[in-house]
Amino acid sequence: MTAIENFPLIPRDHLFGNPTRAQGKISPDGTWLSWLAPLDGVLNIWIAPVGDADAAKAITNSTDRPIRDHFWAPDGNSVGYIQDKGGDENFLLYRIDIATGDEICLTPFDNTRVMIVGASDTILDEVLVGLNNRDPQFHDVHRLNLNSGKMELIYENNAYAGFLADDSLTLRMAMAQNEAGGTDYFRFAEGAVEATPFESTDMEDALTTSPSGYTVDGSILYWLDSRGRDTAALFAQDTQSGQRTLIAENDKADIGGTIRDQKTGEVQAYSANYLKTQWTAIDPDLKASLDWLGTQLDGEYGLMSRTDDDQTWIVWNDPLTAPIATYIYDRSAGTLSPFYVTRPELDGAPLQSMHPVEITSRDGLTLPSYLTLPVGSDAEASGKPAAPVPMVLLVHGGPWARDGYGFNSTHQMLANRGYAVLSVNFRGSTGFGKGFLNAANKQWGLTMHDDLIDAVQWAVNEGIAIADKVAIMGGSYGGYATLAGLTFTPETFACGVDIVGPSNLETLLSTIPPYWAPLVKTFHERMGNPETSEGLALLKAASPLHKADQITKPLLIAQGANDPRVKQSESDQIVGAMKQAGIPVTYVLYPDEGHGFAKPANSIAFFGVAENFLAECIGGRAEPLGDVLEPSTAEIIEGADHVKGLKAALER
Template sequence: MPALDTIPLIPRDHLFGNPTRSQGKISPDGQWLSWLAPLDGVMNIWIAPRSDPDAAKPMTKADDRPIREHFWTPDSTAVGYIQDKGGDENFLLYRVDIASGEEVCLTPFENTRVMIVGSSQVDKQHILIGLNNRDPQWHDVHRLNLSTGALELVYENNAYAHFMADDTLTLRMAMAQNEAGGTDYFRVIDNVVEEEPFETTAMEDSMTTSPAGYTVDGSVLYWLDGRGRDTAALYAQDTASGERTLIAEDDRADIGGTLRHKQTGVVQAYSVTYLTTEWTAIDAEIGASFEWLGTQFDGEFGVMSRTDDDRTWIVWNDPVSGPIRTFIYDRDAGTLAPFYVTRPELEGAPLQPMNCVEITSRDGLTLPSYLTLAAGSDPAGSGRPAAPTPMVLLVHGGPWARDDYGYNPIHQMLANRGYSVLSVNFRGSTGFGKSFINASNKQWGLAMHDDLIDAVNWAVEQGIAPRDKVAIMGGSYGGYATLAGLAFTPDVFACGVDIVGPSNLETLLSTIPPYWAPMVKIFHERMGNPNTDEGLALLKAASPLYKAKDISKPLLIAQGANDPRVKQAESDQIVGAMKEAGIPVTYVLYPDEGHGFAKPDNSISFFAITENFLAETLGGRAEPLGDVLEPSTAEIVEGADHVNGL
């Protein structure tokens, strides 16, 4: 393997700019292909006839904020998408007619966030949606006519966090958080919620147990269920008798996704993701398709979209060290037709493999993790560098989420710049069973942080990184972990990069979005209850703000001004405390972003600042800043002189 200085620098915009195409789908009737692609530099929805993929045309004209997801209406006459304003997460629902091109906002309300409650294989003209336009805390259920936009109130809601409907768009279930921090599940009959729950979970099961939908005829309710066990298993419950049948289980990890029969809703396959994702087919024909696809690809693959007759699939393939490719799979002919390459500019680029590793915490937990080595550092291909290289500990958000195996643009940029990158599923990460999640209860800044320190020590002991050349970086909870790393363990990390991370857990919990209020008990039980003396003390002790004076290493902070989850005040507070203590900090504010970066120009500018910031402390290489900030909205509030070229 060549030395780093002979390996081409991958341009930032190849990693963080607009993809050429993404999110390919096929219409339910199989007549149309759709995808997201740039129009005048902004991601929009495009379609083409399945019979003539080259006859593509844009269906939307977003000119500021990119469209990031889209869907087909069940009758294949329109495409839809949701969009917010400036990252405020008040998502509205839009429909674009295929024949006329007419675009309509189906939920034209201010300060409203739409949620999908149910769709149907039988009634393709309607869906059920939740709207919090009456009361921001509660979503009322409405029947929406997708063609006319007519809204009919089905249930005025003043008590329930979520609802579930069957294929007739009849409400069947309501869910509410209970006093223990778990969930109560209530039957709904004739739009009346029964007084007593028919199922309930304690707090310990709240993140590993949930209903997973009804069959089309409503006779079976599927559950992903961790009650009475550690990892969540897949069960089928007879809705008439209540009898439950175990379908699938795995001791290593929770059952994750399912593939359902398009017409009946019966589970045909299920997935488990421990280190990598493994699909197991129940249906023989699905199993044959999976087996054949497995012979065609290196790396991971999955199904993105299916026709109603299930004869055509849109399939993605992630080879990790190459750009993601998408194919049209004709199941009858047994053929794969290329659809698109998401980022063709990365073809032949020096992308690095990702290694799956297991790290043992100081108290014996196994932490499933992912390691990408610095480019040129592993000439033997052993999964370990020939000599230690600077390293970035990249911490995921949530914290009730997880890192996964696959192409990761941040891993690839950092590895290309000369850093090894380690992502750790610390305790509290989801997918590994309830004991792994519950080991994090009220452990922010404590055992959760210890896991990250243990991972750093492991990397040093394995010869992956030198002790004095490790950075910490992350977004949301990962941003919190960065602040905690520099404030609580100031000698461990050489520097930190915090993206929309909370600094004060008390103010974080007091400013959550109103539609999170029905679920606030879970935050109190898992983080600390600010309404009790003990809980408030716990939250303050875990808040980096109160130890800001102990930060001694370079820190870069990025914040979206419109973030509804982690308010701008979270970053302002710690920047203010550091300034008061005379501690240098670089603070970048994006006035048109929320909880992360949606606009590519902003993302590119931030990672440009990041790589030049890291180069000064860790000694890696960086693409010069140049004029990268000009197309972005970045405001350098503090510390421009701490980043080369800024």
């Protein structure tokens, strides 16, 4: 085994700082390139004429919170983005005029969250937006002119969780949760919602069945549908006759994304993601382009943006052991030109491969998982270290989400510090069929947690992990899993890192954002209904807060003060309980963050604290804290003494 000391520490800011560039796109007419890049240290939107990168200029001037997404208006006259305040997730819509540079907020309302209801390939200057400024629970639908800012109320909503429109920006469908915890789908007729749904799901299909949009002429409605089967398949439904045609299916994974013809809206390609994402092209010309890209690029690649004539694509490429790169692909000329490298500072860094693995749970489920080994531990490239190593079990959020294959900054940092990193798609993770998903119903802290314990045991049995040097770490549900790990199975883990994780499922459900209220039955049916004695008992039993006195191993907690999903009180409660029981805990609060870290300085500061915390617990190496806290807003509420260098960093 090659000594880890022979490999350099990858600086935290190379992994968690601002990218040099990100999210490259091309205007619909192919004349402009756009991307995100720092301006005075904050991510903003930049543009440049195609072929003249030296003329690049920033068109936004955010000085505090980074802009993390942007899009071109269909007519190419403007660029838009959404932004909240301090992580409160009340996103508003902003527009920048390309000709004048003027920026305006198109939805200037307080305590409002905008959502895009519909866009069009033929009506290029308007979209449908949902706004909950009248009633925080429900989004009213408005028709918005992206150039003038004029907004017209189309539908006042007092009942529905979502809508679907066609290319003419006509509302065609409304969705509402039904008593079974599934979804009812209602047609619009003459601007009103019909009384009887034309399609329905029960709870077991609710998260694996959904409409996927109309063709441009409105004659076909696509569905991703698991009804009568396990994995979600892609169907085309004739909107006049109701007849369905099966387009695509996969026996191990749900059909996921699609690529559509921009003129007709017909599906040209579809993807399924089991251990890796696989695209299958239906359209021969598109297949030829994807196949050609596969001969030019190593690792994973995909389509980010395309012109209206479909002759120019912006393509991303993830080689996994080199920084992600983005290219401009001219389909007519058959050329692939470099656009940018997202993190060029990682070029030549000792990045580690990610290994897809399948782990069997104690009751026979296959858990698709991802393993990254410590730098220098696997000189034979066998996918197994020469000797067992400390390990971090990194648990994804959701829980109705999933881990995937590809470059992962947290995996890379932890592997560089000397740890194996294991991410497990436990039952309840999405993308693997409804049986796998529904196996988690009302299993928080039970079989969902057993899957994580089984994965740790697998890693120990396989000679990957040292049994008494395993940490658990994660955000949101992963934070909950961390707290559950240290309370329900304290002998399994040496320590834990909880990021915005709920500690009390009863209070979690009582404080959900108002716009989640139309979907609350999902939580009740899948977690436990606090309005019933049985459900309340289930939630209490699964809440780490009530077993806080069982914690015996070091715990680091990070929380955003403005988190609308997992309120600060979730972390405050368990920290208070641990203090009352005389149990040490380190608690880091970010007053300008929400459900996770948006600001790089805060992310860098947190991972600085976390890697030094882990080094003391399970023996890896760490970049010293130094002055990492100074640019951040981190407040150390409790336990500065429990992390090496943290007290000194506070005194700088």
